[in-house]
Amino acid sequence: MDIIKVSANSRTSAVAGAIAGVIREHKHAEVQAIGAGAVNQAVKALVLATGYLKNDSIDIVCVPEFVDVEIDTKVRTAIKMVIDPIDKIS
C-alpha cells in the first residue's frame, strides 16, 4: 500500500478522495506531508475524508507521527498521519 504524499499545492478534495479510497480498500491509510502548507492541506483533506467515510458508516481516527525522509540527499522531518477506522484500533 502506497503512502499518500501531500504537498502545499495538493487539492484537498483529491487527497480526501484518495484517503477514502485507500481506507475502503485497505482499512488503513498513511498520509505524508513536509512543511506547514502541506500539513495544513493534509489535515483539511482528512476532515473531508472523515465526512465521505461517515456516509459509509466508517468512522476514522488519526495518529500523527514524525518520520525522517531523505530528499535530494538531505534528511527532512515529515509528518506522517496514520489513519484507521475506529473499529479496527479498538
Next chain:
Amino acid sequence: MDIIKVSANSRTSAVAGAIAGVIREHKHAEVQAIGAGAVNQAVKALVLATGYLKNDSIDIVCVPEFVDVEIDTKVRTAIKMVIDPIDKIS
C-alpha cells in the same frame, strides 16, 4: 474545559504539555488552529503529546473537523482537533 488555541508562534512543547495535561485530567482535549502555520504547530504538538502520554500508557487518537469562529466580526474557518484516549472512543 477550555479549548487549547494554537498560533503559528506557539511553542510545540508548551502546547504538547497542555494537551497531555488536559487529557490526563479530562480524558478529552480540543485544539483549535487557524491558518497553515498554526495547524502545523498543532499537529507537531500532538505528536509530542502522543509520546508523553504513551509513557503513561495512554494512547490518544485525533479527529480533525472544521469550525467557524468569529474574529473581529469576521468569520474564519478553523481546524479543531478533537483528541481522545483510544479506550474511551472504542
